[in-house]
Amino acid sequence: xxxxxxxxxVRLPGRVESVDDxxxxxxxxxxxxRVFTTLHGLRHSPTLAAGERTEDLLVQxxxxxxxxxxxxxxxxxHTLQLADPEMCGAFRDRLRDRLGxxxxxxxxxxxxxxxxxxxxxxxxxxxxxxxxxxxDERVLVLGGDQGSHHDRSRVIPGLTVAGDAVVxxxxxxxxxxxxxxxxxLGGAVARDARFHRNLRMTRQESAAFAETAGAATVETVRRAxxxxxxxxxxxxxxxxxxxxxxxxxxxxxxxxxAWNRICLDLIPERGHNFGTDALMALxxxxxxxxxxxxxxxxxxxxxxxxxxxTVIVEVVDDE
Amino acid sequence: MDRTAIVAQLQISLSExxxxxxxxxxxxxxxxxDLALDSTSVIELLMSLEDTVGLEVDxxxxxxxxxQTVGTLVDYVAASFAKTAAA
Numbered sequence: 188x189x190x191x192x193x194x195x196x197v198r199l200p201g202r203v204e205s206v207d208d209x210x211x212x213x214x215x216x217x218x219x220x221r222v223f224t225t226l227h228g229l230r231h232s233p234t235l236a237a238g239e240r241t242e243d244l245l246v247q248x249x250x251x252x253x254x255x256x257x258x259x260x261x262x263x264x265h266t267l268q269l270a271d272p273e274m275c276g277a278f279r280d281r282l283r284d285r286l287g288x289x290x291x292x293x294x295x296x297x298x299x300x301x302x303x304x305x306x307x308x309x310x311x312x313x314x315x316x317x318x319x320x321x322x323d324e325r326v327l328v329l330g331g332d333q334g335s336h337h338d339r340s341r342v343i344p345g346l347t348v349a350g351d352a353v354v355x356x357x358x359x360x361x362x363x364x365x366x367x368x369x370x371x372l373g374g375a376v377a378r379d380a381r382f383h384r385n386l387r388m389t390r391q392e393s394a395a396f397a398e399t400a401g402a403a404t405v406e407t408v409r410r411a412x413x414x415x416x417x418x419x420x421x422x423x424x425x426x427x428x429x430x431x432x433x434x435x436x437x438x439x440x441x442x443x444x445a446w447n448r449i450c451l452d453l454i455p456e457r458g459h460n461f462g463t464d465a466l467m468a469l470x471x472x473x474x475x476x477x478x479x480x481x482x483x484x485x486x487x488x489x490x491x492x493x494x495x496x497t498v499i500v501e502v503v504d505d506e
Numbered sequence: 507m508d509r510t511a512i513v514a515q516l517q518i519s520l521s522e523x524x525x526x527x528x529x530x531x532x533x534x535x536x537x538x539x540d541l542a543l544d545s546t547s548v549i550e551l552l553m554s555l556e557d558t559v560g561l562e563v564d565x566x567x568x569x570x571x572x573x574q575t576v577g578t579l580v581d582y583v584a585a586s587f588a589k590t591a592a593a
Contacts (some may be wrong), residue, residue: 218553226549226565394544422526432565433549440570 189288190312191367191502198244200351201236204335206458213342223348225330227431230455233350234335240294241333242278242352246285248355249329253286256326256365258357260292262301262311266349266490267332269295279350286327300429300490301383302376304330304462305498308358308486309374315360322362330354332461342384343491344352345393347430348502352460354467369500372483373415377407377495383500385491396493403495408442408485411497413441415483422499423482424472425449428489429457430466444504450477462488473502481503507559507587512580518553523547533577545551548573560587 198345206229210220223229235241246264261283269278279293296307331353334341342348359365382388382396412419419442427435427449450468451477460467465486467491471479479502484497507515513531520528520541528541537543541553552568555561561583572582 218557221553221556225563226552228565346548378532390546391544394546397545436565436568437588 188313188361189267190371191359191363191365191503192369192371193252193254193359193365193382195466196248196355197253197463197467197470198248198353199233200244201239202234203231203350203456204234204350206230207234207350209338209342209348214339219345222345223431227347228430228451228454229348229458230336231343232348232458233352233460235333235351237391241331241353241506242282244351244353245282245329245331245355248331248353249282249286249327252355252357253327254357256325256357258288258291258325259296259437260311260314260324261286261288262294262296262307262326262328262353264296264305264307264330264462265332265358266297266300266303268297269332272346276342288327291327296499299494299496300492301462301464302440302488302490302494302496304328305356305374305486305488306376306498308356308371308498309376309496311358312371315363320360322360323350323364325362325363325365326358328356328358330461330463330466332494334461339386343413343430345384346397347381347459350460351457352457352467354463354470356466357500364456367467367503370500370503372409372417372499374496374498375407375410375414376497377403377410379493379495382491382493395469396491400439400489400495403493404434404438404489405442407495408487411485411499415499417499419444421483422485423448424478424484426465426468426472426484426486428459428487429454429468430489434489461489464488469500478502481500507584509580509584512559512583513576514557516576516579516583517556519551519558522554530574533575535576535579537573537575537579543573555583559583562590564576
């Protein structure tokens, strides 16, 4: 028996911005902007409309994932740092109240950049597998950031532009009574602290990171597959970190994993949305029936710093 | 555009991307090891060639072998021109 995941709830903000416009505001020249659109395949970035708040999107996504059920614990995976009072006080309490979970535990998962949401899934699974856990206990995992708060927080030079979409998923333990949509099979994590300077990296460090990230991503996905009891060639789909298409061309080349089994459909219209990407790709693939019951999917995230996280799930039979 | 002209343009574009004067190129020179390009500057080089000689880059055609040497990159540029001309 293993942990189960609900369907993924995605909430998009009310407008999109052109990646080209965002980069132009940051002072990027035409040639650099063309790299993002032509090579990386990035066109649009979901952006909060006037008066919209990330908190509202998190509440909507969380309620959808809960579907009227309760959760003993809420884990909020985020890339951007929140002020301590927000995580310990008003924001936390408002969110719990609005989710109908006033007595539940609430923790932020951060400082691992865009791997924070998949790490939250892993932490939820471990929490629910602890000795003495009740069969009906659940953990609500929330993810997403307000990248549009400031352009400097949403642009990673040469790599990607991040948007404001959010996700939520409900996790139950091995003895859970809900019918899950996905079954957890295994996972793997890696870290390479040489790149801890993050957005302050030099051009040479950024280039080294780009080269290292490809091999480290492949290695992490392979280890996750092995943890799930299979080889990489027995994985049906990669649900990728949607930073750009270039990263995944490298992944396909290095690993031999079929290019057309990496679900990159969302790159042009949504692009990268911090730690939400892999779950958003899974939701898209499921909704559009690209995945079938029994398919094994590798959810993959990569964080500046650098951090790597993969979770393998299997699509459960339709009722 | 013949092969000699492509090499000459490559020299100009490389000088621009690397921000230093690049001496006359030999086709056996390796882009990463001998000319000190990295993954970012390779992309800038392609964009520069798009701007200067009208190369049209199809990202899905870009295999790593393209970036091994000056000669393999010239092969890619020449093949791209031939493809465009045939279209």
